[in-house]
Amino acid sequence: MENQRLKQLFLFLEQSAQDSFTLYSIAYEYLQMGALSEAKNYFERLLSFHPDYLGAYYQLGRCLRLMGLDKEAIAMYQIGIEKAKEKKQQHTLSELQNALMNAEIGEEP
Numbered sequence: 001m002e003n004q005r006l007k008q009l010f011l012f013l014e015q016s017a018q019d020s021f022t023l024y025s026i027a028y029e030y031l032q033m034g035a036l037s038e039a040k041n042y043f044e045r046l047l048s049f050h051p052d053y054l055g056a057y058y059q060l061g062r063c064l065r066l067m068g069l070d071k072e073a074i075a076m077y078q079i080g081i082e083k084a085k086e087k088k089q090q091h092t093l094s095e096l097q098n099a100l101m102n103a104e105i106g107e108e109p
Helices: 004-015 020-033 036-049 054-066 070-087 090-105
Strands: none
Touching: 004 020, 020 036, 020 054, 036 054, 054 070, 054 090, 070 090
């Protein structure tokens, strides 16, 4: 299931195991491939090292929704919303609020 981009990203990860961009890129690549469990694991790993990486909250929430874990997704969006407020990141805040609203009303992820 690995593609060339993933192979290259894993080489980068060997050099810097906690690099936020590399972890996000691996998680997002897995998400795009539909490998949801792997994507979830890498988004969670990213947030364990970099809890202020705001985009990961949106993408992890989306991943959780695709896995049918709406309650967990809602919780993730809520955490991201609080972080975005703290960081005064209005664009990210708006995206997370929209994702939360869609999750709460049962819209497709």
